[in-house]
Amino acid sequence: MKDIQFKLNSMDIHPNSEIKGIISVAYPGRYDGVVINTQILDSNEHIIYKSYNGKSISQNVSRLFINKDVMPENKAEFTALIKFEPTQEYEIKFRASIIEQHKEIESQIIFAKYSI
Numbered sequence: 001m002k003d004i005q006f007k008l009n010s011m012d013i014h015p016n017s018e019i020k021g022i023i024s025v026a027y028p029g030r031y032d033g034v035v036i037n038t039q040i041l042d043s044n045e046h047i048i049y050k051s052y053n054g055k056s057i058s059q060n061v062s063r064l065f066i067n068k069d070v071m072p073e074n075k076a077e078f079t080a081l082i083k084f085e086p087t088q089e090y091e092i093k094f095r096a097s098i099i100e101q102h103k104e105i106e107s108q109i110i111f112a113k114y115s116i
Contacts, residue, residue: 003027006096
């Protein structure tokens, strides 16, 4: 197993549909947590993270950091959504990274599709 594994519930995302993801960390060293960065390519729009490990996020955030202290068994689940109506098909780049003392240790990138 790689040090980080990242999966989405679906690679075809549609407006206002819930995006669910799970991150598993097998990194043998110390780390502070994981961060998820998302970019909707060819767009100025953002993804909005709603919760992680069952805990709601009160403000709209487009970049999510999950502390290791709230990752039982080194796993994190999150939910997010995209609200804007697409006029074309967009590619979404998800990047999950292991962070140790403000440095990226390892990451995994996933591409998904966003359309009507």
